[in-house]
Amino acid sequence: MGKAKIKKKSTFIDMTAMSDVTVLLLTFFMLTSTFLQKEPTIVYTPSSVSEEKVPVNNLVTILVSSADKSGKLEDPAAVEGKIFISFTGDVDSTFSSGTIRGLMLDKAVGIYNEQHKTAPIEMTAARRKAFMETNMIGAPFAALPALLDMSISERDKVQGDLTRADVGIPINGNKDKEGRLNDFQVWLKAIYLVSKDIHDQKADGLTADEAKALEDLYNAVTKDGRGIAIKADKDTPFTTVEMIFDNLQTMSLNKFSLMTALTSEEEVSSTAK
């Protein structure tokens, strides 16, 4: 009896099928993805049963950081959420995020300088450009020029450090629409005025699509409250959130939305003991 012949088998694995699958997956991810926007701090939104989606276009996001993620702060008075603001324009119209940001900045700086005649801030073209390219920003107006002069990485580093006094938009004081507005209220007023301005210019021969985009922006901010969203961490103290509510009420922007994550009625964030 001869020995059983062992067939030499090639170890070559056919990767074609594998490659097909990966290309399919890749296509899926490329088509479904929307890129994460850079935010200065990570915020975990609380969950809710509300199923309404966050709009993609024409959105002003007010980000409220959690009290303290680093554990560095020891003074309880300092343990407070910091406010950042972000503007999203229309994806495919003349009013892209950059344009909207530019308009908002011009208007806000105008209002601020009007109210602080002794210490106005200067917005150069370079600073304006830097602002237009930044997704989210949170700083008092007085610190804004210095912040915009920094390089991108430097700015991110400064904005990410929540212990700094020049990070976060001040929201304290003022309960009067007519008096000297605080920095946050200046932004809110700018948001209202810009959307109103754009709305009023509608007659000047725009295309139907553009006119619709402008109408959407105006409605979102002033009418149905979809255009202003508060994104706060689940551990943000209510006192901070209440201050934001109060500022919005002072500026007569009574309708707005709160960002949440989806949950079911069976699950809620607390349990019986």
Add this chain to the structure above:
Amino acid sequence: MAEVAQNDGGEKKKGAQKKMTIRVDFTPMVDMNMLLITFFMLCTTMIKSQTLQIVLPSNEKVNKEQQNQAKESEAITLILDTEYNDNNKPKVDGETGKTIHNIYWYQGIADTTFTKPDFIQKEQFVGDARENGVKVQQGIRKILRKQNEAVMANYEEYKTKWKNREITKEQFDSLAKKNAADSTLSRPVVIIKPGPNTTYEGLINALDEMNINQISRYSIQLPTHTDTLLIQALEKKTGETIIRPTIRKSSNPS
């Protein structure tokens, strides 16, 4: 698959040609694709955030007479509170990993004699349980649902109709909205009073309960002195410390 067999098309030639096999190695291609997939997976947000619409009253001062006074019997007050641990972080339940929020609630006008037993009670936000396949409400939801019985009965009816495809989602939504605002039914007015230590999550939970229980009339207010006294009375009764020092100072002058 990655082989291409070169054939001479059946024509026989004198010198028998060797069959050529061209193999393309796809491994680097797969490697590269995997890298790209990883990149896209890390950079995308698959879950889109949801929003909760909220409408607050204007800040302008309103005369007492102009205010709509809610009927005392219809009012329910929820005082919210979040427990904190020694590190000034919200206290987390060991089993579920979720923050502990307490609700102190009472019905009707505040009892200023502070003597009625069980006037103010403690509850928590608890999700629905299932008993023999039937949804059972627990915690504060059970209480709110009972108060809003008339509205909820209709709501459940519409829901069954919708589930049985008798009405469309749009019809269901409009019916539910109309039902929640129906002034002929007895509906409660809920006053949400987040205490000084409440976190944002506590407030969202409370607003969520309003949505779940189809309560259309609610307001957010700050706790009053009477509320503090009521909680003190509860503290005395149960021996529990409820009022803790506020760990956060508000710089709001109000």
